[in-house]
Amino acid sequence: MTCREFIEFLWQYLSKDLSADERAQFEAHLARCAPCVRYLKSYQETIRAGKGSFTNLDDPVPAEVPEELVYAILLSWSKHERR
Amino acid sequence: MITCRDFIEFLADYLARELPAQQHTVFDEHVADCPNCSAYLRSYTMTVKLGKAACTDLDGPAPAEVPEKLLEAIRAARSK
Amino acid sequence: MKPSSPDSDEAALLVGLRAGDQVACEKLVRTYSGRLLAVTRRFLHNEDDARDALQDAFLSAFRALPTFAEGSLLSTWLHRIAVNAALMKLRTRRRRPEDPIEDLLPTFVEDGHRVNPGPDWKEPAEVVLQRQETRVLVRECIERLPETYRTVLLLRDIEELDTEEVARLLEVSPNAVKIRLHRARQALRELLDPHFREDRP
Numbered sequence: 001m002t003c004r005e006f007i008e009f010l011w012q013y014l015s016k017d018l019s020a021d022e023r024a025q026f027e028a029h030l031a032r033c034a035p036c037v038r039y040l041k042s043y044q045e046t047i048r049a050g051k052g053s054f055t056n057l058d059d060p061v062p063a064e065v066p067e068e069l070v071y072a073i074l075l076s077w078s079k080h081e082r083r
Numbered sequence: 084m085i086t087c088r089d090f091i092e093f094l095a096d097y098l099a100r101e102l103p104a105q106q107h108t109v110f111d112e113h114v115a116d117c118p119n120c121s122a123y124l125r126s127y128t129m130t131v132k133l134g135k136a137a138c139t140d141l142d143g144p145a146p147a148e149v150p151e152k153l154l155e156a157i158r159a160a161r162s163k
Numbered sequence: 164m165k166p167s168s169p170d171s172d173e174a175a176l177l178v179g180l181r182a183g184d185q186v187a188c189e190k191l192v193r194t195y196s197g198r199l200l201a202v203t204r205r206f207l208h209n210e211d212d213a214r215d216a217l218q219d220a221f222l223s224a225f226r227a228l229p230t231f232a233e234g235s236l237l238s239t240w241l242h243r244i245a246v247n248a249a250l251m252k253l254r255t256r257r258r259r260p261e262d263p264i265e266d267l268l269p270t271f272v273e274d275g276h277r278v279n280p281g282p283d284w285k286e287p288a289e290v291v292l293q294r295q296e297t298r299v300l301v302r303e304c305i306e307r308l309p310e311t312y313r314t315v316l317l318l319r320d321i322e323e324l325d326t327e328e329v330a331r332l333l334e335v336s337p338n339a340v341k342i343r344l345h346r347a348r349q350a351l352r353e354l355l356d357p358h359f360r361e362d363r364p
Contacts, residue, residue, distance in 0.1 A: 001154055006145040009157050022160045029156035036153040063200040069214055073192050073221045074185075080225050081183050086275020095345035119280040123269075123352075126359070130352040131320050132288040137301035138205065138321045140198070 010043060085113050090120045094127060173237050180228055192221060195238070199245040205317055206249035208306070212256065213249075220248035246322055250332055253314065261309035267350035282361040291359065304354040312347035319344050 012018050013026060030037055090113050096102050097110045114121050145154055179187025196217060203216040223244050231240060270278045291297045305313060318329045319340070330337040 001145045001158065003140065003145055006149065006154070006157065009161065018160075025160040026156055029152070029159070033150075033152055033156070035150045036156065039150055039153055063197050063204060065196040065200050065217075069200075069217065070189075070192055070196060073196070073218055074189055076218060076222050077188050077192075077225055078185070080222065086271075087277050088271040088275040091269060091277070091349070095341060095348070119277060122280070122283040123277070126284045126356065127348060127352055129284055129288050129359075130348055130355060133292070133297070133301045133355065134305060134316065134320050134348075134351060135323075136288065136292050137298040138305070138317075 010040075014044065085109055087113075087117060087120050087123075090114075090117070091123060094124065098128070176237070177231070188225075191237075195241050196221075198238075199241060202242065202245045203249045203252075205305070205321075206246070206314060207252055207256075208310075212252050216248045216252040217245070219251065220245040223248060246318070247332075250314075253310070259310075261311060264309055264312050264346050264350055267308070267353055268346065269349060269353060281356065284356075284359040285361050286359070300358055301355065304351055307354060308347055308350055312343050312350065315340055315343040316347035316351065320348070 009018075013023070016023075018026070030040070090097075090110060093102065093106075093110070097107065100107070102110065114124060176187055176190060180191060199220055200213060200217050203213040203220070204210070207213045207216055220241070224241055227244070231237075272278055305316065308316065314333070315329060318324050318332065319326070324332070326337045326340050329340045333340070
């Protein structure tokens with residue numbers, strides 16, 4: 001599941017835009033899963049704090065990493081390991 | 084009474100609720116009375132949101148700290 | 164076959180890393196370097212500096228591995244290390260003259276009104292962000308901010324560190340952080356205004 005799909009679902013759930021089936025299914029799970037309820041509550045809190053739906057997301061759009069850079073990093077690791 | 088210049092200069096403090104109560108009220112009143120500053124406020128807060136969101140990878144995987152069971156429940160609900 | 168949870172993947176990776184396993188190390192680097200390079204690039208314009216900072220970040224991570232706390236998230240931990248590596252790199256670079264931020268701030272007339280206030284930005288953030296061009300545009304505008312101000316914006320609004328922490332990292336007063344942040348946001352708003360105002364072509 002992508003970030004976008006995850007956020008969209010939660011937005012729809014919180015703004016009551018899901019179909020009756022989807023909603024029932026999801027809420028059936030929440031009824032028996034305390035960690036998920038906790039997560040959802042903290043997510044709602046974050047939205048209420050006005051930061052919008054984009055907090056809790058730390059991943060930046062990834063960059064292309066050239067192969068020689070990967071090798072350079074692995075090389076410095078193996079030097080470190082050999083100490 | 085404050086000018087638009089004053090409003091904008093102390094806008095960050097106003098939004099962070101770090102102004103003394105009396106000043107905060109003066110700022111509230113200015114927003115209510117001044118459509119230009121009301122619009123500026125809107126675009127300023129939107130700028131902050133846009134900055135955060137634009138630097139975030141929405142097409143990457145769901146955030147790491149989401150409980151796996153929650154993701155499963157969402158997938159299950161979606162597949163209905 | 165049940166897909167493995169991110170938790171167990173990460174736990175397995177950590178075991179391998181702690182054992183000095185080369186395969187685990189390569190997996191770590193390949194999994195995270197894309198994201199982390201994007202982070203260092205945001206802070207450091209120069210591509211060589213960004214790559215150096217990435218290397219520094221991984222080296223710091225290898226060294227700090229014994230202190231990685233169980234129950235923490237590898238991605239968050241690495242992300243933080245990358246931000247710190249980028250800041251260190253900024254510190255060691257010779258300061259280049261910057262464009263003055265004043266050029267990017269809104270201007271006012273004598274009676275305190277804004278010059279050319281212009282029309283509203285009516286579309287909400289959620290709508291405009293659906294457009295890929297918006298995200299590219301915003302990132303480009305952030306890049307155009309002078310470095311001192313861009314750094315504070317990145318740390319406060321993107322990384323969401325608090326004022327005291329940023330003050331500590333940059334070795335300036337909390338007040339300086341607040342002033343710089345506000346100016347950075349104002350400047351960014353001005354750069355974005357032509358693209359979001361209601362009367363845009």
